[in-house]
Amino acid sequence: MMNTLNRNSDFLFGFEANMTNPNGDPDQENRPRMDYETATLLVSDGRRKRDCRDLLKNKGYEIFVDTLADTKVPMETMFDNIINKWLSNKDKMDTLFKKNNMIKRKWEEVFGKNCDDYKAAYDKKKPKSKNKKDSDFNQFNNILLTEIIKQSLIDIRLFGSAMAIENVTKTFTGPVQISWGYSLHPVEIVKSNSITSIMNDDSSTFGKKYKVYYALVAHYGTMNKYSAKHTGMTEEDASLFRKALVQSIMANQTDSKQGQQPLFYIEVVYKPEFDGYLGDMRRFLKVSYNADKPIRSLNDVKVDFKDLTCVIDQMKQKGYVDEVIGWVHPYINTSESLVNMPIYKEMDLWTPIPSKVAD
Numbered sequence: 001m002m003n004t005l006n007r008n009s010d011f012l013f014g015f016e017a018n019m020t021n022p023n024g025d026p027d028q029e030n031r032p033r034m035d036y037e038t039a040t041l042l043v044s045d046g047r048r049k050r051d052c053r054d055l056l057k058n059k060g061y062e063i064f065v066d067t068l069a070d071t072k073v074p075m076e077t078m079f080d081n082i083i084n085k086w087l088s089n090k091d092k093m094d095t096l097f098k099k100n101n102m103i104k105r106k107w108e109e110v111f112g113k114n115c116d117d118y119k120a121a122y123d124k125k126k127p128k129s130k131n132k133k134d135s136d137f138n139q140f141n142n143i144l145l146t147e148i149i150k151q152s153l154i155d156i157r158l159f160g161s162a163m164a165i166e167n168v169t170k171t172f173t174g175p176v177q178i179s180w181g182y183s184l185h186p187v188e189i190v191k192s193n194s195i196t197s198i199m200n201d202d203s204s205t206f207g208k209k210y211k212v213y214y215a216l217v218a219h220y221g222t223m224n225k226y227s228a229k230h231t232g233m234t235e236e237d238a239s240l241f242r243k244a245l246v247q248s249i250m251a252n253q254t255d256s257k258q259g260q261q262p263l264f265y266i267e268v269v270y271k272p273e274f275d276g277y278l279g280d281m282r283r284f285l286k287v288s289y290n291a292d293k294p295i296r297s298l299n300d301v302k303v304d305f306k307d308l309t310c311v312i313d314q315m316k317q318k319g320y321v322d323e324v325i326g327w328v329h330p331y332i333n334t335s336e337s338l339v340n341m342p343i344y345k346e347m348d349l350w351t352p353i354p355s356k357v358a359d
Helices: 045-058 075-087 090-099 101-111 118-125 135-152 154-159 225-231 235-251 306-317
Strands: 009-020 040-043 160-165 168-173 176-178 181-183 195-199 204-208 212-223 260-270 286-288 302-304 321-328
Touching: 009 235, 040 212, 045 154, 045 176, 045 235, 075 090, 075 118, 075 135, 090 101, 101 118, 101 135, 135 154, 135 168, 154 160, 154 225, 154 235, 168 225, 235 260, 306 321
Parallel strands: none
Antiparallel strands: 009 212, 009 260, 040 181, 160 168, 176 212, 181 212, 195 204, 260 321, 286 302
16 A cells, blocks of 8 residues: 555646536425525535545445445444454455554454454454443454554545444544535526426326536645544545546436536645645636626636636745646637646546456
8 A cells, every 4th residue: 555645735626517417405306506695506525525435436445435225334234344354354364463563462462362263253252242341342343443444445534434333433534625616607597397207116206307507616625644644545545536536527427417527626735744725726716707698618707727826836936835736628628718727747537547356
């Protein structure tokens, strides 16, 4: 595994939504989430994380916030599955003990030395009743589960999680934090009484279908080196996240989500010794459009990055910035719609995420 993430960074992710519903509100008949006073479209951070999780799961990565047959997997079931897989794999447990002497010593205190069958030893010592407590076993269980979850579940390493089940109470603050996204211009909801069929077990009902004509949406986010130490997030995980953020929005091709595509990703990566952040980069963007003309495509909007570029250059001059990395959709016209973008080291975030072979 690569080194733990050791640099803070800010990132800015933009995507467009064309005749689609990027984030329906179940409390409002699944209408697009909106700030109706300003006609601003809103997209939650949970939507972005859910898309990332779904894509990584499809690529073979185990995730913690998971579903099985459209039903959310209980924490107990997930933990039992993970710990049984590890305990049944002697090579994995031997490797874990070689890398972590503290866990090895605790195992030997509770289960003894020279164990040939880890799962059998664990099951023998495990309390038979939930009401029966074994402080030594519980302490080891907490330590072991914490370690293998960090190694096994990429969404905890990225986004963190709060977990509270028998013998395990832990909160991981996610190194990757994503703000709610919002449109950089006013948005119109399609004025239509279109209906969609909703199939139930023995009948069908009808409901309205809500979409927006067009929206250029931007999310701001951060990666935190200190939180990464606690969740085990690595540089490799950061690379996977960037690709998942861009690619997952295209992979989610439901009726309501079709029509979305990523436009750009800009990340300011700071020096390892720098502990600060530039802050929400969206506040440096200057957006212009013809208020008398409907906004129906990217051609109707102009985003000027000049102020952001200037601020990044100032941060570079002070010696705070290690590098600026980025990606722009290769088939859009940036010369008219996205202008004065910061100079960045280009990444190809369309490179396929390799499928992960199960351990």
